[in-house]
Amino acid sequence: MLPNWFQNRKGEKDVNKKHPEEQHEELVEIAEGLTQEHIVLEEDPFATLEAALAEKETEAKVNWDKFLRERADLENLRKRFQKEKEDLFRYGNENLIQEVLPAVDNLERALEHAGEDNGVAIIEGVKMTLSMLLSALKKFGVSPIATKGAIFDSAFHQAMAQVESADQEPNSVVQEFQKGYMLNDRLLRPAMVTVAKKPADGE
Secondary structure: OOOHHHHOOOOOOOOOOOOHHHHHHHHHHHHHHHHHHHHHHHOOHHHHHHHHHHHHHHHHHHHHHHHHHHHHHHHHHHHHHHHHHHHHHHHOOHHHHHHHHHHHHHHHHHHHOOOOOOHHHHHHHHHHHHHHHHHHHHHOOEEEOOOOOOEOOOOOEEEEEEEEOOOOOOOEEEEEEEOOEEEOOEEEEOEEEEEEEOOOOOO
16 A cells, blocks of 8 residues: 555645655555565466476375385285195194004004014004004094083084983983094084984884
8 A cells, every 4th residue: 555645646735745765665565465465476386386386296206116125025015925824734634644644554564463473462553552642642633522421413413313221311422433523622523423312202
């Protein structure tokens, strides 16, 4: 805004009231204000938009590079997991097999000497081999399911037949056809059993 002395028309009394230095200072302020307004008006909106666009393009490129790197890392991780899965499927039983092989060796030795030894020696060799096999299975969490005197449980037993029995409690296991096994806390296979039932009336 122009000062009063600058706005006054010719002939007004206060035209020359201000000192020349004061007039000079006010003129400098007016010039600076006009210059600032000029600068604001001279700013190019398209240049501002182009600068903002260039900044966003750079940011997008950086993010895209990050995405490609992360995707490559995930793909490498997937391939590694797939290979480990295949190796586990192919070689996961290696330790178990190493434990079982000595039992196989004993069975082969027993067969080689079957014609030379008597039946007692063969029986002892088979018992020892069976003990080795059960011990190897136990190391890997395999345990037999108890059936003798147990009450039938469909979660662990598979009934092959029912027999009437006055000596056995109804629904109890009378005979085991095939052992069942647990793998830690998971059923590996059920035991095949015969189950007792109450005798019919009059018998």
